[in-house]
Amino acid sequence: MKYAFFLGCVIPTKYPQFEAVARKSLPKVGVELVDVEGFSCCPEPWNFKSYNIMAWLTIAARNLAIAEEAGLDILTLCSGCFATLAEAHHILEDKPELKEEVNKRLSKIGKKYNGTISAKHVVQVLRDDVGVEQIKKSVTRPLENIRVGVHYGCHLLKPSETLRVDDPADPRILETIIKPLGAEVIPYAERLSCCTGACQDEEMIFKFRYNKLQSLEEAQVDCMTLVCPACFEAFDLGQVMLNRKLEKKFNIPTLYYVQLLGLAQGLKGEEVGVTRHKVRSPALLEKLN
Amino acid sequence: MPKIDLDFKKKLTRVEYADFLSYCYQCGACVGDCPSAKLSPAFNPREIVLRVLLGLAEPLLKKDSIIWQCTTCYTCQEVCPQGVRPIEVITALKNIISAQGMLPDGISASVGIIKDTGRVVLVSEAINKRRTEQGLTELKPVPMDELNKIL
Structure with missing residues (x-):
């Protein structure tokens, strides 16, 4: 299973620990990550799409064309990159006149997107292409006694008509790929709520994040896990900022799914970069090591 | 008197995926599940679509417009029985703000x-x-x- 590894912007710059652990843990389940040159920002589906939809679509099409030239489907760790690339692919297939217009622009740099590849989020690759059995086989140290609260975020699942990953009202994909790692997935009230990455109102952002963290705390999780760097920033750095405003202090460490995978495959907490996070929990590290 | 722009709707019906707004029958399903509407009653996706339909969108086209409270979570699009895609209407409005050089x-x-x-x-x-x-x-x-x- 070979994929063009689409790094995006935020993971390789702010959170390279996720990229590093992906490069170690994904080959162990049969995924080969190919580095293809020339990719740019996907571009991100909040601010850049607000700026100009056509510019957003054109840059996305250039990225898709680069992977297509290499003859590979795209694998990305980021829900934002996934949403942009999968949605752009869908739009170009759905609207031939837009595809023509975009390809006219791409012809200026000798590129063309034919629409023969797909962009996949790593969790989709793990569920659909790798499979639960293969994940289970790679586990050398099951994460027993680890209570995980799952955060789906929005752009992995919605718009479901376009992305077709899972039912956004009752998704199961993360539970499906966490179970073989041996960890216990704990349900909590705010499981499907948003990280508020794109909202521009600070008061609202704090309230959203407070509700989520409060709900996780009540569910007595050891950590939360998620699959998007924007969501990670919202609940790691965001939790520190929220704590500064509050009387009480939340201490809910946030782990990227691939970090959980790496840990279950025998890597130590330091090796998957947990110690680089803002919110740390000695109790969790002890449980993990 | 609020300014009415009778042709405003046409600007959006020419934008891909924002072009379903005439199907809106104002049921409000988009409001019930909207996370922003829960915290900020002034943010109302149903009302945003209505303003566009009536040509009363001018107050929405500002640097500090209420539409920037949208989290782009796409829940409104998931629940809309008419396939209106309020979020694409909001994105199209943001593009108009952007073209006027008024992005936050x-x-x-x-x-x-x-x-x-x-x-x-x-x-x-x-x-x-x-x-x-x-x-x-x-x-x-x-x-x-x-x-x-x-x-």
Whole structure:
């Protein structure tokens, strides 16, 4: 299973620990990550799409064309990159006149997107292409006694008509790929709520994040896990900022799914970069090591 | 008297995926599940679509417009029985604000970084050092000549 590894912007710059652990843990389940040159920002589906939809679509099409030239489907760790690339692919297939217009622009740099590849989020690759059995086989140290609260975020699942990953009202994909790692997935009230990455109102952002963290705390999780760097920033750095405003202090460490995978495959907490996070929990590290 | 722009609707019906707004029958399903509407009663996707339909969208077309409270979570699109896609209506409105040079400062800065460097985060020496420490290669610059030609 070979994929063009689409790094995006935020993971390789702010959170390279996720990229590093992906490069170690994904080959162990049969995924080969190919580095293809020339990719740019996907571009991100909040601010850049607000700026100009056509510019957003054109840059996305250039990225898709680069992977297509290499003859590979795209694998990305980021829900934002996934949403942009999968949605752009869908739009170009759905609207031939837009595809023509975009390809006219791409012809200026000798590129063309034919629409023969797909962009996949790593969790989709793990569920659909790798499979639960293969994940289970790679586990050398099951994460027993680890209570995980799952955060789906929005752009992995919605718009479901376009992305077709899972039912956004009752998704199961993360539970499906966490179970073989041996960890216990704990349900909590705010499981499907948003990280508020794109909202521009600070008061609202704090309230959203407070509700989520409060709900996780009540569910007595050891950590939360998620699959998007924007969501990670919202609940790691965001939790520190929220704590500064509050009387009480939340201490809910946030782990990227691939970090959980790496840990279950025998890597130590330091090796998957947990110690680089803002919110740390000695109790969790002890449980993990 | 509020300013009524009778042709405003046409601006949006020409935008791909924002062009279903005439199907809206104002049921409010989009409001019930909207996370922003729960915290800020002034943010109301049903009302935003209605304002566009009636040509009363002017108050929405500002740097500090209520539409920037949208989290772009797409829940409104999931629950709409008419396939209206309120979020695409909101994105189209944001594009109009953008064309008038009135994007909020944070968003404008973020867009500027992408237009200048091809990435949404500026790559510094410190970043490449942190990458090398973790056994990763340094990030190469994005071919900006290509991006500039297609934009």
